[in-house]
Amino acid sequence: MIDRVMVIGNGACAHRIASLLLTRGQGVIHVTREDRFSAPDTASPDLKALERLTNTTIDRCEGHTGAFRITATRNQTCLQRTAAAVIIAEEPVRQSNIERYGLSCCPSVYSVSQISNRTQDSIGKANGFGDRLQDKRIAFLIGLHREAHPACFAETLKAAHRLQSAGCRTCILSKNLKVAGNGLEAGVRDYKKAGGIVFKFSGQLPRFITANGHPAEIEFTDEVTREAQLLHPDIVVVDETLCPSPYLERLGRIFALDTDGQGYLQTGNVHRLSVMTNRRGILAAGPSRSIQTEEQEEADAGAAAITALSPAASRMIEETDAKAEIDSSRCVRCLTCFRLCPHRAVSVAARVTVAPEACEGCGICTSECPRGAIRIAHPDQSEITESISRSAAGMRGVENAPFLVAFCCSKSAAMAAEQAAAAGRSLPENLQTISVPCAGSISMDLILTSFRLGARGVLVLTCHEGNCRSERGNRFAGERAARVSSILSEIGMEKERIGIDSLAANMGADFARRVRLFEQRIKALNTER
Ligand code: SF4
Ligand code: SF4
Known part of the structure; x- marks a missing residue:
């Protein structure tokens, strides 16, 4: 058993x-690509429960939740480990903004992480770096050229406060200072109480007068007193921009994880806990998923540890027993399903197979398999076509009430349809609603078959953009509806007979209104094929 x-x-x-995992008796393989760990292991009474690997980079990951097989390189040697779950908490890289301010690195210019690290333990120690700064005038520059993240401001504030309390004369010069709502008000208040000064700029930015790249003077108008100021700092501390490291991007590719627009792991899917990714058993925590304050990182660490410890929590909020199965005798190994599966549940070895533990039952793979080799229960595609065929047979001859088929995502529009029916809302007379696991499971073939069987209009109802439990199901549905629309035009049918819309689960009234509008649109076409 892999534990x-x-x-x-x-x-x-x-x-x-x-540490949280170890204290709960969970075995841990802790991996870093750096040559030593930044903190000692203090939590493990049982050293066998912990394996620490430095100088180790991850190269490959196979398998699925409960049994990941990970290949890595350590000191140019290949090693393999198995793990039940993987938690990625890789630090971002820091890009110094020193040059953006027209300054250059010198003994009187530091980036904020340099000053933080060097003063953390040295204040109060004889001849320590922190002690040598006593009585110095120190100006912190943050967010003057680019909006500063609250986590960066929190770090700047802490460093400035520490130095102010240690006898330095500090000030912070900032633009776009987002304090409210980020828990930073108290920090700013305490810093000011300690004698620190905050200058905020909404208009004209300060001017830096340098001598050979050294900060000689900072000239500006104080926006509160309206008075001209000229600072002569001994030291200038400049902010940094935090961004995902190239290694984090590589980890995202190796583990086949979705990323946000900036390159952080996972997409903030509202249907999952924040540390979950598009893959079961692989979690992204703290700095791997966004820039975070210390408090946020701590909360993420707890959430990741709890999720990894609880197999139930590592699943999607709703579990399904409908899993995709591949009929090997029909499969031609085109790998379409492997490429499409948003949850990486498809494996390719001697055969192409689906890992039930990882499959979310979305049905996206079934919609594009060129051989119809993938079957998923609830409902099977052949059951859907039979049901449409039966409905169509019963509706022939009804000219004023066109036969309409509405494919509804089971997580959103199908619930809205149930609400509309339960509330007794007026619906088109000949409307057949079909609940599908995800709108991404509706194939073009299924839509065209609906027309062939007698539907006068087909409506595809998805969840809202950015709200798909299978990440891209609604996008796939939109693309297929657009392609069907073109095909209808090419074969001489009105392209308006295919419609696409999005609904949330609680939009019963909207469901009724939109299907009635769609019926009016189809009636207006008034063309017999
Ligand atoms: S899409 Fe179908 S044919 Fe292609 S690999 Fe998957 S199961 Fe096989
Ligand atoms: S049903 Fe969805 S999760 Fe399961 S294998 Fe197919 S695409 Fe992947």
């Missing part, structure tokens, strides 16, 4: 996750 969890990363969040 270890792999934790990837070397920051505070990764260490916290490893």
